[in-house]
Amino acid sequence: MTREPFPDMADVIAHAGRVAYRSETPADRDAHGALWARQAHAPHEGYPLFGKIHSARQRHAMLHLLCQICGQEPDENTDGVLWLLPTVPGRLPDDDGNGIITTYPPVCRPCAGLALRQCPPLRHAHAVLRVRDVQVYGVSGAxxxxxxxxxxxREALDCPYDSPDLVGVVAVQQLLRLTDYSDAQDETT
Known part of the structure; x- marks a missing residue:
């Protein structure tokens, strides 16, 4: 939302061999020790900025497997949880044999249609998946x-939780690994 500007990294310092805030609180880090970006919280104020995801809401939706649009339960059936991901036209998202790493939470069926109509990256090309196995993987950040x-x-970086680089990353988005999935493109056409 326009009233929730992207996190400012000006307060980030080095302390005890890792990134920190001068006035850090325990709530600034997750259970894996990753430092999270601080961002204003003003839901429903302003208008959406596509591609500028609110860190805390994205993280909450990822960790609790909630719909990326409405924050409610995603669509789930015997084939798995519904996921809608941007991709290259005619291709499924990249899978190196160990699953798909994503910053996108799952989606409920009503919101899937809304997202396909209103989200520019999804209108361009997308994959619809049913996912049966999801693991917390790491963070995407600075x-x-x-x-x-x-x-x-230095750079934007996707960082697994088991990486030594984690000490130098300020997390902006949660990463999940999607495994045991199937193509469900026919469910949205």
């Missing part, structure tokens, strides 16, 4: 080089 007490932005 990677910093730590120099003394300073943290200098």
């Amino acid at each position: 990677a910093f080089t730590l120099i003394a007490s300073s943290a200098v932005f």
